[in-house]
Amino acid sequence: MGLQEILYGVAITNLVGSTNREVTALVFDSRQVVKDSVFFAVKGTLSDGHTYIPATIEAGASVIVCEEIPEVKNELVTYIEVENSAAALGIMASNFYGNPSSKLQLIGITGTNGKTTIATLLFKLFRELGYKVGLISTVENHINDEVIPATHTTPNPLALNSLLQDMVAADCSYCFMEVSSHAVVQHRIEGLDFSGGVFSNITHDHLDFHVTFDNYIKAKKAFFDGLPKSAFALTNVDDKNGMVMLQNTKASKKTYALKQLGDFKAKVLENSFNGLHLDIDGADVFFKLVGSFNAYNLLAVYGTAMLLEQDQLSVLTVLSRLTGAEGRFEYIVSNTGVIGIIDYAHTPDAVQNVLSTIQDIRKGTEQVITVIGCGGDRDKTKRPIMAQVACDWSDKVILTSDNPRTENPQTIVEDMEKGVSPTNKRKTLSIVDRKEAIKTACHLAKPGDIILLAGKGHEKYQEINGVRHHFDDKEVLMEQFNLIS
Ligand SMILES: CC(=O)N[C@H]1[C@@H](OP(=O)(O)OP(=O)(O)OC[C@H]2O[C@@H](n3ccc(=O)[nH]c3=O)[C@H](O)[C@@H]2O)O[C@H](CO)[C@@H](O)[C@@H]1O[C@H](C)C(=O)N[C@@H](C)C(=O)N[C@H](CCC(=O)O)C(=O)O
Numbered sequence: 379m380g381l382q383e384i385l386y387g388v389a390i391t392n393l394v395g396s397t398n399r400e401v402t403a404l405v406f407d408s409r410q411v412v413k414d415s416v417f418f419a420v421k422g423t424l425s426d427g428h429t430y431i432p433a434t435i436e437a438g439a440s441v442i443v444c445e446e447i448p449e450v451k452n453e454l455v456t457y458i459e460v461e462n463s464a465a466a467l468g469i470m471a472s473n474f475y476g477n478p479s480s481k482l483q484l485i486g487i488t489g490t491n492g493k494t495t496i497a498t499l500l501f502k503l504f505r506e507l508g509y510k511v512g513l514i515s516t517v518e519n520h521i522n523d524e525v526i527p528a529t530h531t532t533p534n535p536l537a538l539n540s541l542l543q544d545m546v547a548a549d550c551s552y553c554f555m556e557v558s559s560h561a562v563v564q565h566r567i568e569g570l571d572f573s574g575g576v577f578s579n580i581t582h583d584h585l586d587f588h589v590t591f592d593n594y595i596k597a598k599k600a601f602f603d604g605l606p607k608s609a610f611a612l613t614n615v616d617d618k619n620g621m622v623m624l625q626n627t628k629a630s631k632k633t634y635a636l637k638q639l640g641d642f643k644a645k646v647l648e649n650s651f652n653g654l655h656l657d658i659d660g661a662d663v664f665f666k667l668v669g670s671f672n673a674y675n676l677l678a679v680y681g682t683a684m685l686l687e688q689d690q691l692s693v694l695t696v697l698s699r700l701t702g703a704e705g706r707f708e709y710i711v712s713n714t715g716v717i718g719i720i721d722y723a724h725t726p727d728a729v730q731n732v733l734s735t736i737q738d739i740r741k742g743t744e745q746v747i748t749v750i751g752c753g754g755d756r757d758k759t760k761r762p763i764m765a766q767v768a769c770d771w772s773d774k775v776i777l778t779s780d781n782p783r784t785e786n787p788q789t790i791v792e793d794m795e796k797g798v799s800p801t802n803k804r805k806t807l808s809i810v811d812r813k814e815a816i817k818t819a820c821h822l823a824k825p826g827d828i829i830l831l832a833g834k835g836h837e838k839y840q841e842i843n844g845v846r847h848h849f850d851d852k853e854v855l856m857e858q859f860n861l862i863s
């Protein structure tokens with residue numbers, strides 16, 4: 379493909395060599411360079427891509443996109459200097475794949491919790507309404523009925539645009555995608571043409587990466603700041619920072635709320651293990667999803683469908699039949715009547731929401747036993763808070779491991795223990811091995827009791843030192859409940 383065509387829309391600050399040449403591929407990892415490819419030198423969190431420039435030229439790269447042209451140059455190579463290589467990668471990836479985001483309606487969903495739930499419900503809803511649809515999410519990606527495994531919540535610009543191109547080739551009219559705060563800061567969504575943006579909420583998470591909560595808010599807001607005038611920006615105004623998201627957007631501003639005034643309104647009439655009964659924009663509807671936090675997710679989905687000009691009655695009829703995303707408040711009942719819930723709550727707010735939902739819908743006398751861990755190499759400040767919330771809202775808590783990654787799991791559990799108050803100590807156990815922790819919870823549970831397995835949801839692995847070992851909370855629970863041998 380011609381380099382000039384791929385450079386459309388990129389602000390070049392300095393250029394050495396000709397842009398009138400053919401290139402074969404775009405690459406941001408030196409280990410993947412092929413002959414006549416364009417290498418993007420990106421400054422990352424662990425290393426600086428600029429250090430690999432000589433090696434990539436050796437391996438056949440003929441164009442280098444960088445933030446500083448090296449002093450020692452190869453005369454056969456074109457050097458393109460830009461302000462931000464990651465942002466240039468986003469724009470050039472879009473051009474390289476034929477700008478697929480402008481050939482369908484792309485809706486981005488951002489927020490601390492609820493992204494996967496909202497995106498998955500939108501995908502299922504629009505499929506049921508008869509459309510061809512794509513989904514980009516933490517659990518998995520979809521092109522209609524085809525499933526493509528997901529590695530990140532929001533993929534890198536090359537994977538992302540390649541996926542969107544495949545969606546266009548499969549005639550998809552819509553794509554619903556999660557937009558993580560990492561993706562915004564790292565320019566993974568640069569150059570995409572969004573038709574809409576949805577905000578769920580913002581609470582404590584990822585402070586290892588963003589450092590301050592203010593930076594985290596700014597990252598989410600930057601997504602809305604970048605939306606075009608033709609798009610809509612739908613926000614949850616019950617969230618303290620919901621309106622902040624809309625402050626500088628050019629997009630058409632829309633709101634949803636349970637408590638405040640909003641363009642889309644709902645009221646929880648009943649919340650039980652059987653689901654939610656809502657008054658949604660004046661219609662009385664039962665939904666299969668459990669927990670009042672899901673009333674927000676359902677309302678966000680409903681609002682998005684209305685903004686995409688779907689028929690209200692058809693939308694509510696289909697939505698009322700849908701189940702949520704895998705590993706989000708999924709529950710199993712043992713033969714003895716113990717209820718096990720698998721949930722992806724991995725932030726203080728999510729843990730509190732899921733436990734308060736359990737408190738709302740429990741019958742009264744049964745105990746709630748929570749098994750919970752915190753991820754390694756991730757926000758350490760949320761560890762004691764998650765343990766504290768778990769203790770405050772449960773009768774028994776077992777602190778355990780959740781993807782220790784390169785950290786010592788014992789140390790992570792000790793960080794969590796710091797959040798356990800002296801009065802809560804008596805209801806807490808620490809069992810580092812997650813399987814043992816789940817087994818113990820099952821031994822402690824009596825008929826009617828509720829076990830919450832928090833943090834891993836759909837994940838089928840435990841990540842230790844770069845290796846993903848098979849581990850599935852649901853499978854372990856089913857074994858303990860004697861539902862599988
Ligand atoms: C912290 C983070 O987001 N890291 C992502 C980032 O890597 P990085 O900035 O650390 O890259 P680096 O290792 O410093 O390298 C810098 C540059 O040099 C290049 N390089 C590196 C080594 C080499 O030998 N040659 C070479 O060219 C790299 O390709 C990169 O371009 O860019 C990489 C390429 O796109 C990502 O794979 C990587 O995701 C890591 C694996 C990760 O775990 N990310 C998580 C935290 C994440 O992104 N999570 C969010 C959302 C979470 C949520 O749902 O709430 C997500 O969207 O999934």
Ligand SMILES: Nc1ncnc2c1ncn2[C@@H]1O[C@H](COP(=O)(O)OP(=O)(O)OP(=O)(O)O)[C@@H](O)[C@H]1O
Pocket residue numbers: 489490491492493494495496516531556578579671672674675703705706707721722723724727728729731732835
């Ligand atoms: N609207 C919501 N408000 C608060 N908590 C929620 C909400 N929706 C879901 N949760 C809780 O957060 C967990 C994660 O939900 P979900 O996977 O939909 O969020 P996410 O934003 O995609 O998360 P991630 O950033 O890890 O991909 C759920 O298992 C549930 O405990």
Ligand SMILES: N[C@H](CCC[C@H](N)C(=O)O)C(=O)O
Pocket residue numbers: 531724752753754756780781833834837
């Ligand atoms: N997308 C989230 C997932 C966390 C899930 C939890 N199981 C963990 O590993 O901490 C993250 O990267 O922070």
Ligand SMILES: [Mg+2]
Pocket residue numbers: 493494515516517531556
């Ligand atoms: Mg997600």
